[in-house]
Amino acid sequence: MRIGRITSILFLSVWFNQMAWGQDDNRIAHGKRVFERYCTLCHGEGLGADGAPMLPGTHAIYIKYRGEVPPLLQHRSDVNIELVKTVVRNGLASMPPFRQTEVTDSDLEAIVAWFDSVADE
Amino acid sequence: MAVLPPNVSQQQFDTAIDRLKSVVGDEWVFTSDADIHAYRDHFSYIKDEPNELIPCAAVGPDSVEQVQAIVRIANEFQIPLYSISTGKNFAYGGPSPNVRGSLTVDLKRMDRVLEVDDKRNFALVEPGVSYIDLYNYIQERGLKVWIDTPDPGWGSPIGNALDHGIGYTLGPYRDHFSAHCGMEVVLPDGEILRTGMGAMPASDSWQEYKHGFGPDPAGLFGQGNFGIVTKMGFRLMPQPEHWRNGLITVPRRRDFIPMVDTVNYLTDLGMIGEPWYSGGLQALMNNTEFAEAANNFNEEEMDRQALAAGLPSWRVELQFYGSEGTTLANWEYAKELMARNIPGVQFTDGESLPVPLTDEQIQKSSTPYESSMRRNITQGRPGLGIWYMTGRTDFNPNAWNETHIGLFSLVGRSGEAVFKAQRDFADISKRLDMPGFFPNSLAGPVNWYQNSFLMGNGFGAAKGNSPQQKKDATILLRRLLEENAKLGYGDYRAPPILQDDVADQYSFNNNILRRFNEKLKNAIDPNGIISPGRAGIWPEAYADLRGSHRED
Numbered sequence: 001m002r003i004g005r006i007t008s009i010l011f012l013s014v015w016f017n018q019m020a021w022g023q024d025d026n027r028i029a030h031g032k033r034v035f036e037r038y039c040t041l042c043h044g045e046g047l048g049a050d051g052a053p054m055l056p057g058t059h060a061i062y063i064k065y066r067g068e069v070p071p072l073l074q075h076r077s078d079v080n081i082e083l084v085k086t087v088v089r090n091g092l093a094s095m096p097p098f099r100q101t102e103v104t105d106s107d108l109e110a111i112v113a114w115f116d117s118v119a120d121e
Numbered sequence: 122m123a124v125l126p127p128n129v130s131q132q133q134f135d136t137a138i139d140r141l142k143s144v145v146g147d148e149w150v151f152t153s154d155a156d157i158h159a160y161r162d163h164f165s166y167i168k169d170e171p172n173e174l175i176p177c178a179a180v181g182p183d184s185v186e187q188v189q190a191i192v193r194i195a196n197e198f199q200i201p202l203y204s205i206s207t208g209k210n211f212a213y214g215g216p217s218p219n220v221r222g223s224l225t226v227d228l229k230r231m232d233r234v235l236e237v238d239d240k241r242n243f244a245l246v247e248p249g250v251s252y253i254d255l256y257n258y259i260q261e262r263g264l265k266v267w268i269d270t271p272d273p274g275w276g277s278p279i280g281n282a283l284d285h286g287i288g289y290t291l292g293p294y295r296d297h298f299s300a301h302c303g304m305e306v307v308l309p310d311g312e313i314l315r316t317g318m319g320a321m322p323a324s325d326s327w328q329e330y331k332h333g334f335g336p337d338p339a340g341l342f343g344q345g346n347f348g349i350v351t352k353m354g355f356r357l358m359p360q361p362e363h364w365r366n367g368l369i370t371v372p373r374r375r376d377f378i379p380m381v382d383t384v385n386y387l388t389d390l391g392m393i394g395e396p397w398y399s400g401g402l403q404a405l406m407n408n409t410e411f412a413e414a415a416n417n418f419n420e421e422e423m424d425r426q427a428l429a430a431g432l433p434s435w436r437v438e439l440q441f442y443g444s445e446g447t448t449l450a451n452w453e454y455a456k457e458l459m460a461r462n463i464p465g466v467q468f469t470d471g472e473s474l475p476v477p478l479t480d481e482q483i484q485k486s487s488t489p490y491e492s493s494m495r496r497n498i499t500q501g502r503p504g505l506g507i508w509y510m511t512g513r514t515d516f517n518p519n520a521w522n523e524t525h526i527g528l529f530s531l532v533g534r535s536g537e538a539v540f541k542a543q544r545d546f547a548d549i550s551k552r553l554d555m556p557g558f559f560p561n562s563l564a565g566p567v568n569w570y571q572n573s574f575l576m577g578n579g580f581g582a583a584k585g586n587s588p589q590q591k592k593d594a595t596i597l598l599r600r601l602l603e604e605n606a607k608l609g610y611g612d613y614r615a616p617p618i619l620q621d622d623v624a625d626q627y628s629f630n631n632n633i634l635r636r637f638n639e640k641l642k643n644a645i646d647p648n649g650i651i652s653p654g655r656a657g658i659w660p661e662a663y664a665d666l667r668g669s670h671r672e673d
């Protein structure tokens with residue numbers, strides 16, 4: 001009986017843990033998907049148009065910080081949810097804002113979770 | 122910043138908002154300044170001014186039924202609506218409405234690709250489907266059709282087509298509105314209309330025959346305010362097996378005339394994709410003697426200097442879609458015709474590549490000759506690389522475009538007409554003290570629309586970012602549009618703050634076109650709730666707002 005209870009508690013906590021892990025994984029994968037749908041064509045890797053050495057978001061960040069931070073958002077340690085929300089909702093310089101119907105606040109949190117998971121690697 | 126719709130009280134507005142929430146759910150009605158911010162034009166000429174075109178709220182329906190319900194509520198409360206699909210209409214007002222205080226109907230959540238057929242070559246989509254989304258849908262399923270994308274790929278087939286947008290592959294697909302086939306529209310009274318064969322419930326040809334029977338009202342919904350489009354079909358180009366390009370250069374300025382004639386011939390026989398014209402003498406502008414000649418349209422002197430420098434006066438890059446054999450045959454034929462018509466013409470073979478091109482092939486732009494062609498768009502691959510134009514640069518690391526405005530005028534599709542337009546635009550900009558980016562004598566046309574040329578003008582108006590400087594620039598642009606029209610140059614598209622002015626250009630028979638549209642408007646939309654003022658069409662209910670931007 002006692003043993004049974006302990007096992008079931010153990011079992012439950014393992015199960016909960018797995019669920020949490022699973023949710024995190026889903027959230028990170030969701031964040032990556034949203035980023036790829038809405039952000040990568042400006043903030044990804046690769047050459048830009050008309051001979052530009054980088055894509056426009058990546059390049060603008062590279063120029064702005066003169067190489068002091070990595071130009072890819074997911075490689076930066078200083079990009080948190082506050083910055084992402086502020087920039088995405090208000091726009092910044094040549095980047096126009098995005099609407100809730102495009103990316104919701106929880107999408108933005110998922111994007112940052114993906115950033116964090118990549119930065120950890 | 123909160124604004125109310127014109128002539129609507131706070132209490133009525135609050136009731137309407139509650140009703141909207143009951144239709145779409147609380148989370149899809151946006152009223153806070155923070156949420157409304159993204160519905161303003163980030164690049165507006167009147168940002169933060171008292172007349173900035175800000176909506177009172179935005180609503181994001183997820184179904185046609187919800188759109189119908191919104192339209193009925195708008196009628197009941199007399200709230201003007203403004204609908205956007207993806208809302209990326211930058212340079213033409215972004216997502217901002219014509220009337221301050223409109224309720225923006227944001228169709229982005231309706232983002233289903235309903236059908237893509239790669240045997241019959243069409244797609245049927247909802248408004249929120251972007252070019253990027255449609256491209257990905259096609260790729261994920263390995264379908265053998267191409268889309269025709271504008272330069273920035275985050276817009277939508279529906280939003281772009283409804284503003285008469287353009288792309289970069291074969292002629293019939295580049296004109297996005299003409300390439301549509303069949304639409305579904307929620308009318309101002311909330312009824313649903315389907316055009317073309319969509320009017321016949323059991324038809325299998327909605328995306329294949331657009332005329333149906335009798336007058337086709339589809340044109341009313343392009344740059345119009347007669348309904349909210351909820352579905353649209355588009356003809357798609359089958360994926361070709363091979364792509365090839367090549368460069369043609371001519372020595373003398375006047376060689377441009379037979380060059381254009383020959384390209385027109387090839388275009389209208391369906392042998393080439395979009396021709397990319399450019400002047401070949403920009404590099405000589407550092408030479409003061411040449412600059413003087415170019416600024417004064419001294420053709421003999423320009424030719425003399427071009428010859429001395431070994432530079433061509435004009436270039437056109439051609440591209441061919443088909444098989445390796447047919448693209449080669451068409452390129453050879455193009456050379457033969459050009460050589461027959463233009464002494465001294467030269468050719469450089471470009472690349473000859475099986476489709477689809479690899480990423481490396483798409484990104485390579487310099488070989489075997491210096492090319493200005495953005496290859497992804499010639500391959501129907503959406504991107505956002507073009508956005509570099511608006512942002513920081515290595516030369517100017519602390520500056521970006523605070524304002525965007527696109528103004529392109531229709532010019533006859535011939536070398537003579539381009540030369541005339543060059544002089545006319547030079548005269549006008551001199552008179553208005555509005556320098557262009559480079560001398561007009563070197564400016565070439567774009568052949569986005571297969572059967573017409575457009576030439577950009579007015580870009581020299583913006584001279585700084587202070588509110589007064591922006592206001593001055595807008596005043597200048599209005600005068601430019603007026604002067605253009607006197608000489609027969611009409612614009613194809615405009616941001617809301619200039620739509621009345623462009624509509625004024627189309628003045629035949631005492632503006633009968635606008636009077637006709639407004640008669641229809643008042644009959645179909647008696648409360649005037651659908652995008653009042655769009656394209657200069659003002660319903661009676663808001664007629665006092667016509668031209669109201671001019672007074673500012």
Ligand SMILES: Cc1cc2nc3c(=O)[nH]c(=O)nc-3n(C[C@H](O)[C@H](O)[C@H](O)COP(=O)(O)OP(=O)(O)OC[C@H]3O[C@@H](n4cnc5c(N)ncnc54)[C@H](O)[C@@H]3O)c2cc1C
Pocket residue numbers: 204205206207208209210211212213215216228248270271272273275276277278279280281282283284285286287288348349350351507508510511525652655
């Ligand atoms: C650097 C740069 C390059 C550009 N290059 C191109 C280019 O190559 N080709 C080109 O065409 N444009 C170009 N543009 C202009 C513009 O950005 C694009 O045309 C863009 O696709 C339009 O936005 P959208 O597709 O999101 O349409 P939306 O903003 O969704 O719609 C445009 C307008 O159409 C109407 N509308 C939209 N949906 C509906 C609906 N469902 N029912 C009724 N009315 C509706 C509304 O009035 C709306 O404002 C460029 C702009 C810039 C700044």
